[in-house]
Structure formats: structure tokens, C-alpha cells
Amino acid sequence: MDSNLSDVGGGPGSSATRLVWARVMQGAVEDAVRAYEAMAAGHRERVLEEALVVPAATRDTLVEVLRQARDFAGAARLLEADGDDQAAAPMYEQAGAPLLAAEAWLRVGEQARAAAAFERAGSLEQALALYQALGARESLAHLLGRMNRPMEAAEVFHMLGNTHAELEMLRAVPTDDAQRPEAVLRMSSLLDAEGATWRALVLLADGLKHATGAGAAMLQAEQSRLLRQMGLASPPEGGVAAEKAPPVVDGYGYLKAIPIFDGLSLEDMRDLYRLARPVLVPAGTTVLEKGAKGGGLVVLLEGMVSVSTGPGPEARQLNMLGPGAFLGEISLILDGPVSAHVRAHTVVRALRVTRTDFQYFLETHEAAALRIFRLFTQSLAERVRALSS
Numbered sequence: 298m299d300s301n302l303s304d305v306g307g308g309p310g311s312s313a314t315r316l317v318w319a320r321v322m323q324g325a326v327e328d329a330v331r332a333y334e335a336m337a338a339g340h341r342e343r344v345l346e347e348a349l350v351v352p353a354a355t356r357d358t359l360v361e362v363l364r365q366a367r368d369f370a371g372a373a374r375l376l377e378a379d380g381d382d383q384a385a386a387p388m389y390e391q392a393g394a395p396l397l398a399a400e401a402w403l404r405v406g407e408q409a410r411a412a413a414a415f416e417r418a419g420s421l422e423q424a425l426a427l428y429q430a431l432g433a434r435e436s437l438a439h440l441l442g443r444m445n446r447p448m449e450a451a452e453v454f455h456m457l458g459n460t461h462a463e464l465e466m467l468r469a470v471p472t473d474d475a476q477r478p479e480a481v482l483r484m485s486s487l488l489d490a491e492g493a494t495w496r497a498l499v500l501l502a503d504g505l506k507h508a509t510g511a512g513a514a515m516l517q518a519e520q521s522r523l524l525r526q527m528g529l530a531s532p533p534e535g536g537v538a539a540e541k542a543p544p545v546v547d548g549y550g551y552l553k554a555i556p557i558f559d560g561l562s563l564e565d566m567r568d569l570y571r572l573a574r575p576v577l578v579p580a581g582t583t584v585l586e587k588g589a590k591g592g593g594l595v596v597l598l599e600g601m602v603s604v605s606t607g608p609g610p611e612a613r614q615l616n617m618l619g620p621g622a623f624l625g626e627i628s629l630i631l632d633g634p635v636s637a638h639v640r641a642h643t644v645v646r647a648l649r650v651t652r653t654d655f656q657y658f659l660e661t662h663e664a665a666a667l668r669i670f671r672l673f674t675q676s677l678a679e680r681v682r683a684l685s686s
Contacts, residue, residue: 317329329362330362330365341368369388412424421440438462461573461574464487467481467487488500576646578600587607587634587638588634593625593651594655595649596622596649599644603617603641617642628652
């Protein structure tokens, strides 16, 4: 036994920890792992305390023992004590200790990783400050949304050119908020730019019900401008009725209906919907290519797609899918090849959630991630049973 160890009171020479230390010093890692796993929690803690006085080489062996025993937090503590924050940070993440991971990433100058870890830990102000310093505008915008600062989030999404997310944030401004008239005005402008002028008028009419003073005057001026643009001198009798506006399919209901998202809270669903990107696919264009890595989830809003066994003329058509159908949901979680070829039969309007964006959602929404993985596992098990039968 090393002299440094035998001098420690209740240390490696004690009956509680002697077996582990004997195996560690012999380099018998597998035997040490089994001995460590069999220990009571208090004795494992004593091993970690004793490790601070052993030679560096012995401590390195113990770190490997802890890794294999899956005591990731213990391994991280020893690595941190040795000043190896670069190795400690991922160990803390694996241990489910994002705050400790964030602090370790920060000490080694990994600000982007630190910011993401602070966000996962719920230390949103610290994450916000780092995203601002890094100029990571997309992460900053999503975080502002989570922090219930929708106008600031909308401004960042505007700079990013993400109209879909900007509208979502503007809609989130409460009706009794002093900034609500400004939010309505900006939404109206965005809708008008998209050719949805009637929807903008409906929005303005609703906004005027809650606005007073300068806010009401601002909305009335915009309403008058749009009416003139449409060749109308004044709103139709009885005001602008919502039922006169063309029906709008924004995809939220379709996204919510996907089985693996069943049970997500309203807040989580809105956050997920904000991550979706609108896409317009010309007729004849490949939406998902067979054999390629999954491009994420695609939810059809308008148009039809053809699903076939491959891209060639000899391929057999399997299905025709339209609004409300969804494709590629498995690729959100399993990064495997696409099993069928999907082509736009007509012009298609859809929402796409990329695997990268979805992974960000899972990392920052722990409760939602648990529900999604549970439902995904159930769905996969049902498919396996169906194939087996």
C-alpha cells in the first residue's frame, strides 16, 4: 500500500475501501469496477475523498474505474480537482449535472457549450448573457421566447429573417400588454407582405377591441391604409368578420396531432412549433430521398406528395399523401437512412423540423423529452409487433 494512503485516517487501509484500492493499485480495472459498484453510497464517497491524496497515476486509474462503473459525477469531480475541466465538463453532462458542466466549460473558454449547459440547467440569465456575447442570435431569440420576452425575441427573429418565428413571438404578446398594439401592427405588416391582407384586417379589428389612446390611433391608421389598398372606403357593416377571411392552415394543429408529441404541454408545443420552418416545394421536386440521411420531420399543409419505393421509373408507388400527413418523424430521433422516396406531386407547402433543431428542443425541454421518448418507444414497439404478426 502506498505510504500516502496508509497515512489517511479511515483511508484506503480501512476495511471499507481497502478492496477497491487494492484492485486499483494492481491495475485490475474490471475487478475494481465490480468492487466499487458493490459499495454503499457512503463508502463510495470516502473513496472519492481518499483519491485526493493518492499519486496522479493512481487517481487516473480510479477515474477510469469510475467511468466504467458509470459514476460520471465522481469521475468529473476528480478530473476537476486535477484541473482537467475539458474532460470534466462532458462527464458532468453525462451525470445530468448541467450547471457544473456549464461552469467547467466556462473555465476552459468554451462559451457556446457553457451557454447551452446553463440553459439546460435553467440558469437562463447566465445563458442569455453568453449568447449575447457570442452573437448567437438564433439561440438568443429562442431563449428570449422561453423567458417570456416575446417582443425582444420577435426583433431578433426579424433580423434573422425568420418570419414564422417572428409571428409566433408577436402573437405571444398578451392583449393587456402596453406593447400589444405595436405587436399587432407588426403582425399586420408581415401578413400583408405575404399577401394575407384580409387576415391582417381581421387582426387589426381584434386589436382595436383592446387598444386605447395612441395605440388605437396607430391601428386605425393601418386599418385605413389596408382598406384603401383593397379598394374599400371603410370596414364592411358590422366590422371585419373573422369568418370572411380565407381559412388559414398554419400547421400547429397538424404538428400537435403527431402521436409522439401527444401529451406535450401548451408551452412546449408552442416552442416546438416555433422551431418549425415553412417550406415551399415545387411540383416534381424530391422531398425525401430514399437512402439519404433523414432530413427531419415534414408536415404537409397544402398539396400532395407521392411515396414510392425509389426514384426511378421502375419504382412502385406506395401512397399519395396530402394535408395533415407527416413524414420523417423517426429521423428526429434515429439518424438512419430514409426508407422510401417522397416526391412533390403538386406544389407543396409544408413545415420542416430539422434533426438539429429537434435535438436543441430535447436538450432544453427535459420533461417534454421524457414524454417524447416514451411515446416514441411505444410506437416503435407497436410497429415491431405488427411486423412480427
